[in-house]
Amino acid sequence: MSRLRVQPITRAEHLAFVAGRPSVSHLQTPAWGDVKPDWRAESLGWFDERGALVGAGLVLLRPLPRLKRYLAYLPEGPVVDWFAADLVERWLDPMLAHLKARGAFSVKMGPPVVVRRWSADAVKAAIADPGARRLRDAAPTVTEEPALGVAERLRGAGWRQTEPGGEDGFAAGQPRYVFQVPYAGRSLEDVQGGFNQQWRRNIKKAEKAGVKVVRGDLTDLTVFYGLYLETAERDRFVPRPLTYFQRMWTALNAEHPDRMRLYLAHHDGEVLAAATMITVGEHVWYSYGASTGRRREVQPNNALQWRMMCDAHELGAAVYDLRGITDTLEDANHLLGLLRFKVGTGGQAVEYLGEWDFPLNRMLHRALELYMARR
Numbered sequence: 001m002s003r004l005r006v007q008p009i010t011r012a013e014h015l016a017f018v019a020g021r022p023s024v025s026h027l028q029t030p031a032w033g034d035v036k037p038d039w040r041a042e043s044l045g046w047f048d049e050r051g052a053l054v055g056a057g058l059v060l061l062r063p064l065p066r067l068k069r070y071l072a073y074l075p076e077g078p079v080v081d082w083f084a085a086d087l088v089e090r091w092l093d094p095m096l097a098h099l100k101a102r103g104a105f106s107v108k109m110g111p112p113v114v115v116r117r118w119s120a121d122a123v124k125a126a127i128a129d130p131g132a133r134r135l136r137d138a139a140p141t142v143t144e145e146p147a148l149g150v151a152e153r154l155r156g157a158g159w160r161q162t163e164p165g166g167e168d169g170f171a172a173g174q175p176r177y178v179f180q181v182p183y184a185g186r187s188l189e190d191v192q193g194g195f196n197q198q199w200r201r202n203i204k205k206a207e208k209a210g211v212k213v214v215r216g217d218l219t220d221l222t223v224f225y226g227l228y229l230e231t232a233e234r235d236r237f238v239p240r241p242l243t244y245f246q247r248m249w250t251a252l253n254a255e256h257p258d259r260m261r262l263y264l265a266h267h268d269g270e271v272l273a274a275a276t277m278i279t280v281g282e283h284v285w286y287s288y289g290a291s292t293g294r295r296r297e298v299q300p301n302n303a304l305q306w307r308m309m310c311d312a313h314e315l316g317a318a319v320y321d322l323r324g325i326t327d328t329l330e331d332a333n334h335l336l337g338l339l340r341f342k343v344g345t346g347g348q349a350v351e352y353l354g355e356w357d358f359p360l361n362r363m364l365h366r367a368l369e370l371y372m373a374r375r
Contacts, residue, residue, distance in 0.1 A: 002049065006094040009045035009056065015255065017045070017056040017079070022318065023283040025076035025112055026252070027174065028058050031259070032075075034251035035244070036060055039073070044098070046080060046091065055080035055091065059099065069364060072104040075174050082113050083146050088157040096358060105361035108162075110174050111154075111353045115147040116140035118349040120194075127329050127340070135177060135327045135349060147353060154356055162355040175324030176354040179339075181309070181347035184318040188310060194346025199302060206303035209267065213307035216262035216274070221245050224262060224274040227290035234293065236334065245276070245288070252278065260287075263308055265300035272300035277308050282318035284308075301341070309345075325349060 009017075011030040018024045026032065033041020039060035046055030057078025061070040080091045099107055118126070119141040126138035151161070162173070181191065192200065216224070225242045232239035252259040258279065265273040273291035277284060286308060291301055312320045322342045326335035343349075359365030 003090055003094050004054065005047040006044055006098045007047070009043045009053065011043060013045060013053060014043040014056050014058070017053055018280065021079065022281050024079055024280050025283075026259070026278045026280050026285065026287075027075040028056075028077040028079055028112075029252075029255060029259075029280060030058060031251040031255035032058055033060065034254075035247050037247070038062065040070070042102075044078065044095065046078075046094070057095075061102070061104070064105070064364070068103055069105045069361070070103050072099045072102070072107045073173070074107075074109040076110045076112050078109065079112070082111055082150050087150065087153050092157070096360065100360050105359070105364040107358045107360065108173065108355055110355045111150065113147045113150055113353040114144050114350055115151075115353055116144065116351040117142040120196075120343050120346045120348065123339070123343050123349050127336070127343075129329075132329050134329060135325075136351070138329075140351075141348070151353060159356045159358050161353075162357060173355045176352050177325050177327050178350050178352070179322040179325045179342040179345075179347055180350050181320040181322070181345050182318070183313055183320060188313050191309065191313065191346075192306075196344045196346065199344040199346075202299040202302035203306050205297075206265075206299040209298035211272075211298055211300050211303040212266045213303050214264055214266065216264045218246065218249050220262055220264060220274075221249060223264065223271050224276070224290055227271065227274050227292055228288065230292055231290045235338075248276075261308075261311075263304055265304045267295060267298050267300060270295075272298070273304045275304055275308065277312070279312070279315060279317070282316060283321060284312035284315065284317040284319070285321045285323060287323060305345075320347075322347070 014030045018029055030043055033039070039062050042059050042061065044057045044059055045053050048054050055078060057074050057080070060073045060075070062073065063070055078095070081087070084091060096107060117140060118135065118138065122138065122141050123135065126132045126135060132138050183191065221242065225245065229239055249260055261277045263275050263277065264271050272295055273289070275289040276287045278287050286305065309320050322345070325339045325342060326333055329336065
């Protein structure tokens, strides 16, 4: 078949395409471009011979200082037929040609393709195994064979896979390893039945202690942010500014009135934990969480997650996505506790294909790599 035509599309066309699919990453909706003011955003469409829109993607263009050249980034996208035998020639080559003409010197993308899955029991066994250092070394419960073919086609075409960076297993861009709770075909009782004993006990403790979880609004983001700063200091990460979350709220909810939610866990007049939740179609994400170290014995985090999980089920979610997890299983890793917390939901660890780079200008691409390595 001939190559598809790739060209800019309107926000309305992009949103209509997203609305017609069961699951698209929130990072691939037009509004996400409004969250990233340092990048120029463009909605791209793939058109077949009949002129029908068959693929779409949000590309973020980051300019190089003093040069009219860009790094083009499609986080967790684009939304195309990844399993097509002619993926490279029909789908990706026209995208590269378009982005090169736009002044891109390098293209980074994150195919939304699952490679492997580990059940909660498999993850627990890997954590308990003194010989297991990383999740990727543990035997998966399921291997998605078609995904291996996608990786092979990308490598053969000159795309380079970005390895998960750092001790915590998180890539520099979007997480390659996430934890998800499948909802499709399951009742809320089925979901809770998959929780470990500690999770069920903690939910009851929170109820008995009088923890109340309520939905917040834009003005409550300042409360969330205070907890978020405390969390950043405790868990040793660099916090985003408050304006980032305010932009997220405004942009995402302008696109869809219930795209982003904020939840707050109250106890005795104090907010002990807060979290944001994002919904696109049948996919619901727990995106950012924050909590204080005070009064942890009343288990506000379990209460918060359970309320969000109940609401996600009511919305008709097929999956509740707890987002990134560490790939490192060593006790010394400070993120292992977060992995254990997520494993308690009885869901599954999921490995995506990760992020891939294509250098359109090798000299500029190499200069960018050196700059990023020094940061």
